[in-house]
Amino acid sequence: MLRTIKTERMEIQVASDLQQLSRAAAEHFAWLAFESAERDDNRLTVALAGGSTPKSLYRLLADENESFRRRIDWRKTDFFWGDERCVPPASDESNFRTASENLLRPLKISPLNVHRLKGELEPSVAAGEYERVLRSFFNLGQGELPRFDLILLGMGADGHTASLFPGTEVLSETERLVAATFVEKFGAHRLTITPRVINNAAHVIFLVTGADKAETLKAVLEGDFEPDKRPSQIVRPPNGNLTWLIDEAAARLLDLKKLK
Ligand code: 6PG
Numbered sequence: 001m002l003r004t005i006k007t008e009r010m011e012i013q014v015a016s017d018l019q020q021l022s023r024a025a026a027e028h029f030a031w032l033a034f035e036s037a038e039r040d041d042n043r044l045t046v047a048l049a050g051g052s053t054p055k056s057l058y059r060l061l062a063d064e065n066e067s068f069r070r071r072i073d074w075r076k077t078d079f080f081w082g083d084e085r086c087v088p089p090a091s092d093e094s095n096f097r098t099a100s101e102n103l104l105r106p107l108k109i110s111p112l113n114v115h116r117l118k119g120e121l122e123p124s125v126a127a128g129e130y131e132r133v134l135r136s137f138f139n140l141g142q143g144e145l146p147r148f149d150l151i152l153l154g155m156g157a158d159g160h161t162a163s164l165f166p167g168t169e170v171l172s173e174t175e176r177l178v179a180a181t182f183v184e185k186f187g188a189h190r191l192t193i194t195p196r197v198i199n200n201a202a203h204v205i206f207l208v209t210g211a212d213k214a215e216t217l218k219a220v221l222e223g224d225f226e227p228d229k230r231p232s233q234i235v236r237p238p239n240g241n242l243t244w245l246i247d248e249a250a251a252r253l254l255d256l257k258k259l260k
Contacts, residue, residue, distance in 0.1 A: 005256050010242040012221070012259065014251045018209050021245050022056040025152075026068050028205055028243065029061060032150050033072040044072075045137075047080040047193065048103075049152040050095030050162075053207045057152075058103035074107050078137070082151055083163035083192040084117035086126070086180075094119060123180030123189035130178040130191065145200040146177065153198070155208045159216050159230030162198065163190035166229050170194060195234045202240045206232070209247040217246065218253040 002024055003014040015021035029046075036044040048054065061068045079099070087093045089100070096116045104114060115133050118126045138146040153161045163181055164171055170181040173194040180189050198204060208217060220232045221244070227234040235242065 003256075005259060007259050009236060010244060012244045012246065012256070014256075015245065015247050017247055018053070018056055021207065021209060021247050022060050025054075025057045025205060025207055025245055026060045026066075028203075028245075029057075029150065030068055030071045032203060033077065036149055037073060037076065042076055044077045045080065045146075045149045046077065047082045047148050047151040047201075048095070048099050049154045049207060050081065050083055050085070050098065051154040051156075052098075053154050053209055054152060055098060055102050057207065058099055059106075062103050062106035069107065074109055075113070077109075078113050078115065079104065079109065080115045080134075080148070081117050082153060082198070083190060084119045084126075086119050086123050086189045086191065088120040089116065089118075091119075117178075117191045119191060123191060126191050127176070127178045127180040131176060134177050134193075134197075145196055148197075148201040150203045150205065151193075151198055151201040153204060153206045153232075153235065155206055155213060155217070155220070155232045157212050157216055159220055159232050161206070161232040161235060163192035164195065164231040164234065165190075166231060171228055171231055171234060198235055199237045200240070201237055203243070204235055204237050204240060205243045205245060206235070207245050208250045211249040211252065213250045214253045217250050221254060222258055 005012045013024055015024055033044045081095055084095050085093045089096045117130050134146045155161050165183050168181050170179040173179055176194055177197050179194055182189050220230050225233055
């Protein structure tokens, strides 16, 4: 049974394990797809999360023995990424490859609906190219931001999300939609949508599991607002819904009554 806590700014759902968390995430996804179908523009724009946590959600959505596959009109879903490693799409490090293997290929998603960050390009070229993709797809005027229906995010044990890492300049980016950011600990660049884009989404859902994230999650949700140290705190969509889907292991240090 999911435990749900609603605060002024967010909803927190605590699942018993990854499987229950993934099912809850799939239900959110299906609901948002239904809602977008009800709207006149009836397309769902989703920015996928990287890392390993979302894999089981992706598999569940594509599973032929589950209802999600047929409840969602995949022809009207456009897939983007919140971030990408600077690697080729075939690399086992690639966030695109993870989604392609577990979701896009099994669902036979048309390449026309897949808008990937090109990690194989020189980082600043890839960021500029994706910025143009977003501006064109969302038909943005000068100074306008894309408004994703859904952005899925993970959280690292250091408090990063997407590829917004502690102490990096991209945290205070006010112009660009997409940035190439050098991450010291990897000695490599990453590609990421910027905080303004994330905070302009209609729905943002974090997927966080594991005891190794419990301490950081407590600091992010209950601690002082210090986004430079804990970039996940930067995610506060003023005109959108923020949902944290976490498992019991990641929630074990939370004082859910204290959440504001
Ligand atoms: C990435 C992700 C990153 C990820 C977190 C959590 O490219 O790695 O976008 O932000 O979501 O690091 O990763 P796990 O789900 O593997 O713990």
